[in-house]
Amino acid sequence: MLIHPEEILETINMVTNEHLDIRTVTMGINLRGCSHPDIKVFNQQIYDRIMHCAEKLVRTTEDIQKLYGIPIINKRISVTPIAIVAEACQTKDLTSVAETLDRVAHEVGVDFIGGFSALVQKGMTPGDLKLIDSIPQALASTKKICSSVNVATTKAGINMDAVARMGHIIKHTAELTRDSQGLGCAKLVVFSNAPEDNPFMAGAFHGVGEPDCVINVGVSGPGVVNSAVRSLQDPSLGDISECIKKTAFKITRMGEMVGREVAHRLGAQFGVLDLSLAPTPAVGDSVAAILEAMGLESCGTHGTTAALAMLNDAVKKGGAMASSSVGGLSGAFIPVSEDQGMIRAVQRGSLSLDKLEAMTCVCSVGLDMIAVPGDTSPATISAIIADEMAIGMINKKTTAVRIITAPGTQVGDTVEFGGLLGSAPVMPVHNFSSETFIARGGRIPAPIQSLTN
C-alpha cells in the first residue's frame, strides 16, 4: 500500500474532529450576453443563462463530496456585476433583477448568488447609480442575494462620492431588514481592490476578465491549523510558521483536487483556489484561537498584528507551493460574528474596532461582520469605510467593510444572525464627527504606488 495508514487517519481526523472542509464551490457565470433594454426580457435571459450553466452544479458537487469523503459546505454562483449587464435597462429600479437571481438560486439549490455589484472606483455610470440605489430593497426582498460595491483601487484612488453614498445605503439596508436585526447588511460588502475571482460571499462576483463559465473553490481550515499549532511542544515562532505552512499545503492540495474534478464534470474551466482561513462559529474553528495558540492571552492584545501577519504569510507560502492556481482573497479572515474566539475577545474587552483595523493591514480581508450601534451616523460609517479603503489602496491589497448597524441596538447588545453568520457583539465607534470630511466628496487621487509603469 503506497498510502501510509497514519496519513489516512490524519486526513480522517482533520475532517471529523478539526472541521476541515471545502467551504465553497462557486460557479462564475458570464452574463454579458444577456443585456436588453426591456427588463422583463433581461430577467428572462439571465434566468435561462444561469439555469443552463448551473443546473447540475449542486448534484455534481454532492457526488464529489461522497467520492472523496470531504464535506463541501456551500455551493454558490457568482455573476457578472449586474450594474454592467443592466446598464441598458430602461427601468430605474433593479430590484426585480435581484428577485430573478433569488428565484434561480432557489431552483438550482445554491446557497447564495453574488454579483449584485458595481465597480465604481473612479466614477459612477447611470447603471452603477441605479444598482447602488436598488441595493437596500434588493437585499430586503430576497434571501440569497449578495451585493458588493468596489469603491477604491490602488490604480484609481478612492471614489469618496461612492463612499459617502454607501454610508446611507448601509443604513437604509439595515432599516429595511430591521426585523432580522439588519441582516441585509451581512450580505453587502464595500471593497477596495476587489478580486474578480473570489469564491467567498458576500463579495463574490464574476469579473469582466474571467472566462464564460468557471469553477472557483474556497478551502478553509482554521480548526486544522489550530490543532496543528497546539500539538507542537514548546515551539519557536519559526516552528509555528513551518507547521502552518505544511498544514496549509495539505488543505490546498485537497481543494485543488476537488475543484478540478467538479470543473471537469461540469465542462467548466477551473479558475482559482482561494486558500482562506475562514472561521465558523464551531468551537475551535477559529482564527482568534490560532493567534492565542501562538501565545497571546486574548486576541486583540499587543502582538496580535504580528502574530496574524505571520499566520497569513505562512498560509500563503504553503498554498503557493501546493497549487499554481491560488487566487481570490487567499489569507486569514477575521469576521467577528463568525469566530467564537473573536466574539469572546470583544466581550472581554481585548479586541476593539481600532485594533481590528490594524489587523486588516496584514491579512485578508477587512472589517468583516462588525456590528455597531444602531444610531451610528451614515457619515461615521462612510468614514470607517474610507479608512479601510485607504489601507487597501496604499498597501495594494484587497480590503473590505461589511458592517451592520442593527437598528435599535447599543454597545453591549448582541446581534444574532444564526448559521454560519453567527452572532456579533455591538462594538463602540468613535463619537467625534467625520461629517465635514465625508461631505467634501470627490476623489482621493490614486497614490504614488499606482505609478508602476
Added chain:
Amino acid sequence: MSSSRFVITVIGLDRVGIVAGISQVMAEHSVNIADIRQTIMNDLFTMIMLAEVKSEEFELAAFQEAMSDIGKKLGVQVIVQHEDVFRFMHRI
C-alpha cells in the same frame, strides 16, 4: 480521477466478525481487496483496506450506504473514500 480504487477505513471497538462482515458486503458489490492492514491505535481497532472496483455497474452511493449499514451493525465507523484524496494531500 485517475483510478477506481477506494480506501476503506474501519474504526471502532474490536470484536469478532468485523473483517468477515465488511468483506462480505464488499464481495456482494464486486469490490476486490487489493491490500489490507489492521492495527490498534489509541485503543481503537483500525482497519485500512485498499479496494478495487471490478464491476462496470458499480454505484458508489449504494456501496457507501451498504458499508455504513454493516458498520452500524458491527458497531464500527466505516468510511469509503477515493484514494486520490490521500495521494493529493500527502504526495507531490
